Amino acid sequence: MCGIVGYAGRGGAAGEIFECLKKLEYRGYDSAGISTADRGEIFTFKRSGRVQCLSEGIKSLPGSVGIGHTRWATHGAATDANAHPHVSGAFSVVHNGMIENYAELKSELAASGRKFLSQTDSEVIAHLLDYYYDGDLADAVRLTCARLKGCWAIAVLCTHFDGFAVACRGMPVILGRGDANYAASDVNALAGRARERCILGDGCMALVTPRGIQVLDGALAPVKPVFGALGAEEEGESGQDCAHYMLREIRCNARTMRRTCAAFLSSGGGAELYSRLASADMIVLVGCGTAYNAALAGARLLGGAYDCPVTARLAGEARCDPPRVTRRSVCIAVSQSGETADTIAAAGILRAAGAYVIAMTNVGYSAITRLADRVLPVCAGPEICVAATKSYIGQLACFHMLASPSCAALRSKCICAVADDVEKLAFDGEYALVIARLCVNSRAVFFLGRGADVEVAVEGSLKLKEVSYVFSDGLSAAELKHGTLALVDEGVLSVVLVTDAALADKCKNAVEQVLSRRGRVAVVTTLADVHAELCGRVDASWLLPAAPAHLAHFVAATALQLIAYRAALLAGHDPDKPRNLAKSVTVE
Numbered sequence: 325m326c327g328i329v330g331y332a333g334r335g336g337a338a339g340e341i342f343e344c345l346k347k348l349e350y351r352g353y354d355s356a357g358i359s360t361a362d363r364g365e366i367f368t369f370k371r372s373g374r375v376q377c378l379s380e381g382i383k384s385l386p387g388s389v390g391i392g393h394t395r396w397a398t399h400g401a402a403t404d405a406n407a408h409p410h411v412s413g414a415f416s417v418v419h420n421g422m423i424e425n426y427a428e429l430k431s432e433l434a435a436s437g438r439k440f441l442s443q444t445d446s447e448v449i450a451h452l453l454d455y456y457y458d459g460d461l462a463d464a465v466r467l468t469c470a471r472l473k474g475c476w477a478i479a480v481l482c483t484h485f486d487g488f489a490v491a492c493r494g495m496p497v498i499l500g501r502g503d504a505n506y507a508a509s510d511v512n513a514l515a516g517r518a519r520e521r522c523i524l525g526d527g528c529m530a531l532v533t534p535r536g537i538q539v540l541d542g543a544l545a546p547v548k549p550v551f552g553a554l555g556a557e558e559e560g561e562s563g564q565d566c567a568h569y570m571l572r573e574i575r576c577n578a579r580t581m582r583r584t585c586a587a588f589l590s591s592g593g594g595a596e597l598y599s600r601l602a603s604a605d606m607i608v609l610v611g612c613g614t615a616y617n618a619a620l621a622g623a624r625l626l627g628g629a630y631d632c633p634v635t636a637r638l639a640g641e642a643r644c645d646p647p648r649v650t651r652r653s654v655c656i657a658v659s660q661s662g663e664t665a666d667t668i669a670a671a672g673i674l675r676a677a678g679a680y681v682i683a684m685t686n687v688g689y690s691a692i693t694r695l696a697d698r699v700l701p702v703c704a705g706p707e708i709c710v711a712a713t714k715s716y717i718g719q720l721a722c723f724h725m726l727a728s729p730s731c732a733a734l735r736s737k738c739i740c741a742v743a744d745d746v747e748k749l750a751f752d753g754e755y756a757l758v759i760a761r762l763c764v765n766s767r768a769v770f771f772l773g774r775g776a777d778v779e780v781a782v783e784g785s786l787k788l789k790e791v792s793y794v795f796s797d798g799l800s801a802a803e804l805k806h807g808t809l810a811l812v813d814e815g816v817l818s819v820v821l822v823t824d825a826a827l828a829d830k831c832k833n834a835v836e837q838v839l840s841r842r843g844r845v846a847v848v849t850t851l852a853d854v855h856a857e858l859c860g861r862v863d864a865s866w867l868l869p870a871a872p873a874h875l876a877h878f879v880a881a882t883a884l885q886l887i888a889y890r891a892a893l894l895a896g897h898d899p900d901k902p903r904n905l906a907k908s909v910t911v912e
């Protein structure tokens with residue numbers, strides 16, 4: 325959940341690392357820091373707060389090799405002392421992940437007289453390196469890594485080495501080659517810098533100098549790295565001049581729908597997937613957060629297409645209480661990043677129990693792809709905003725493709741037609757501001773819907789609370805009268821989704837129930853008659869482009885994303901970096 329960077333080149337390392345860290349900041353933004361090495365000395369500057377806090381302090385860091393970090397706090401508060409890098413003797417270290425046995429290591433090291441300056445689990449790594457070092461950096465890294473339990477990635481600077489070392493277990497490290505050599509947690513950090521990239525193998529280390537990159541396995545035997553060109557997607561998106569990634573990414577929803585369908589159709593593997601799903605005795609979808617909300621929609625879609633039971637499970641729960649799968653069962657692990665610890669664990673448990681695992685992910689080189697039997701790409705491109713938007717839309721498109729065994733091409737055509745409206749909405753959805761204003765002026769916001777709108781309501785609620793910090797919940801409009809109605813009064817807003825004519829009357833009942841308790845109501849609908857009937861009676865009514873009921877979630881979800889974005893701005897928050905959160909949740 326933290327971001328690590330290493331640079332070995334000929335220019336000023338600190339400035340280069342600073343730029344790379346800015347692109348990794350979505351992985352955590354509690355603190356940041358950089359160490360450089362120059363003429364046998366290490367120079368470090370670190371601060372609590374965002375990467376930008378480093379801008380002045382790093383100007384005095386000399387040297388053309390260095391490492392950097394942006395932190396999402398797990399062990400110890402977001403203070404200067406807990407910020408990485410951590411230094412011990414000849415070493416400086418940055419770390420992503422968790423050292424599960426750090427307490428044991430810390431007592432051992434403290435007993436031998438070592439002083440700790442932070443509450444982090446990471447600082448033990450610096451002390452271990454210094455303890456094991458006898459002039460051979462690779463060996464010190466090997467011995468140190470052998471002591472670390474858990475999943476982690478580290479970058480190490482040593483005063484006696486003209487470069488840096490990186491090593492990983494269960495966490496990604498990408499190596500980059502260009503005019504200089506790099507390593508980073510995510511390929512995004514290398515966009516515009518490296519020309520080629522290579523994924524460091526699990527359990528391996530790399531020694532990176534301005535002259536080259538040497539990869540070694542866990543026993544220090546050389547491994548030939550396989551570099552590939554940085555793809556256009558990885559080089560970042562251009563041409564969309566938005567103030568925030570969140571809006572820019574919502575504006576990629578339509579493109580994501582088109583690309584995800586096209587990738588599925590051109591992959592040529594649809595027939596095999598369809599026959600596996602058709603012969604499954606159970607289909608289990610696992611995911612967390614927004615990916616789980618997409619899985620809820622996926623369960624509805626797949627349940628309508630295949631005869632076996634289809635369930636969506638929260639990955640964090642499924643890993644503790646896994647369903648009883650067989651060799652005929654299929655698990656679809658849904659994860660934008662492909663790095664979410666709970667999703668990886670749940671998928672791994674189900675695979676070990678015999679299930680065939682399909683990874684539905686936006687990141688082709690992620691951990692979940694290495695675990696899965698089959699990968700289904702969500703073609704959203706890099707998603708930087710912590711709040712998932714275009715990846716959710718891509719996951720919906722992917723589920724539609726999976727749920728169309730005999731009509732995928734036709735379904736894709738229909739999705740592309742809806743994508744045109746989604747595009748217009750994403751660029752012109754000014755009415756979102758009206759509802760956003762109601763949201764931020766409310767004590768609580770309930771998102772209500774029936775049928776497929778329930779899943780959209782749940783996701784819309786997550787989006788709003790995540791970026792605006794307004795309390796919110798999403799539920800079936802049918803459930804309102806079974807408890808939540810007790811909370812409704814003039815300070816509470818209910819956003820009622822209506823996209824299925826067959827369920828419109830039931831939604832209108834919910835509107836009446838709220839209005840009769842003096843609650844405020846905003847209607848979000850694709851149905852012109854519902855809008856016409858309600859717009860004069862409720863606080864706001866937003867008529868969205870018409871869409872067939874089974875595809876309306878693309879339109880409705882985009883509208884709710886826009887509302888959340890506008891609400892974040894009205895509330896004065898940075899929508900891209902909600903407090904306390906980070907993009908890839910690689911810890912349990």
Ligand code: M6R
Pocket residue numbers: 612613614615616658659660661662663664667710711712713786787790905907908909
């Ligand atoms: O990378 P993943 O899709 O596995 O991430 C799962 C959740 O952590 C993620 O969707 C989270 O809920 C988002 N911040 C929601 O916007």
